[in-house]
Amino acid sequence: MPIAVLAEFVLLAALWGASFLFTFLAVGDFGPVPTAFVRCAIGALVVLPLALGRGHAWALRRHWKAAALVGILNAGVPFALFGFALQFITTSLSSILNATVPMFGALVAWVWLKDRPGASRILGLAIGFAGVAALTSDKGSFALPGVSATGTTVAVLACLLSCLCYGTAGSVAKLLLGGVPPLVTAVGGNFGAALGLALPALWLAPARMPPASAWLAVTVLGVACTGIAYVLFFRLVERIGPARALSVPFLMPVFAVIYGTIFLGERVSAWMLLCGVVIVLGTALATGVLSFPGRSRTTG
Numbered sequence: 001m002p003i004a005v006l007a008e009f010v011l012l013a014a015l016w017g018a019s020f021l022f023t024f025l026a027v028g029d030f031g032p033v034p035t036a037f038v039r040c041a042i043g044a045l046v047v048l049p050l051a052l053g054r055g056h057a058w059a060l061r062r063h064w065k066a067a068a069l070v071g072i073l074n075a076g077v078p079f080a081l082f083g084f085a086l087q088f089i090t091t092s093l094s095s096i097l098n099a100t101v102p103m104f105g106a107l108v109a110w111v112w113l114k115d116r117p118g119a120s121r122i123l124g125l126a127i128g129f130a131g132v133a134a135l136t137s138d139k140g141s142f143a144l145p146g147v148s149a150t151g152t153t154v155a156v157l158a159c160l161l162s163c164l165c166y167g168t169a170g171s172v173a174k175l176l177l178g179g180v181p182p183l184v185t186a187v188g189g190n191f192g193a194a195l196g197l198a199l200p201a202l203w204l205a206p207a208r209m210p211p212a213s214a215w216l217a218v219t220v221l222g223v224a225c226t227g228i229a230y231v232l233f234f235r236l237v238e239r240i241g242p243a244r245a246l247s248v249p250f251l252m253p254v255f256a257v258i259y260g261t262i263f264l265g266e267r268v269s270a271w272m273l274l275c276g277v278v279i280v281l282g283t284a285l286a287t288g289v290l291s292f293p294g295r296s297r298t299t300g
Helices: 003-030 032-053 057-085 091-098 101-112 119-136 149-176 182-203 212-240 252-264 270-286
Strands: none
Touching (some): 003 091, 032 182, 057 091, 057 182, 091 252, 091 270, 101 119, 101 149, 101 270, 119 149, 119 270
16 A cells, blocks of 8 residues: 555544544533534535535435435434443443444345355454453443443443444445445535434534534534545545445544543553454454455455
8 A cells, every 4th residue: 555545544544533532522512413413514514515526516416315315324323323422431432332333334234235244254243243242341441430330331332323324324325326426425425414413403402502612623523524534535445445445444443542541531441452452353354354264255
């Protein structure tokens, strides 16, 4: 991989990893749903000029409904659920759980699209889910102060539901948006997510105007962690292909854990790191990034 491309790959992981930190900083004042709404709206506005500049206006008009549906699954619901979860658990844990997204994508494709995995991928699914079970068994190491065991369990389930939404969105996009320019999916998806969240966000809007620090956090979420990140992601898809670009989630937890440790004082135990490695290993096998020696990835 050329140095310039590798730099963009690392930068994308750093931006997406930072989304957990900035969501945490914003959600206490905005609430989960309004945070997700503002993030999606800003992200769409950032990417829209690039899509129009590339002549994709016709594709936006033609495919906006399908893109909006994918956006609700791929942005609106997950962003809100992760925002909810970060009121109870650390950013480090939520980022590690987010690394299961490709694994859930493989599972959904197996069950729904009948894309049956081979032996190495089935083993990867088993390893990945075992890693999640082991990680979440030690609730005291990742709960925020004053949060009960029930609260942490619900938060973990919210994260896993988010990952399932991400994984389902991949299959929906494959069925409805095959051949559609990726920037169209990005713009339509974020606008669709913002539209779907608009009424709930209005209903759940904070009673008092959030402080400038919260506005700064949600603005960084929308501009950098969503808009600029989408641009980088689609540049990588064009330059190194979708399979290699989709391996970015494996690197995201590294940055998220560093941010959480430095800026939020989160404690990261050896058990969390070990389980994180197990989850990433299982996900890599489940998605075909790794496979058994002597076996072709195309069969597993």
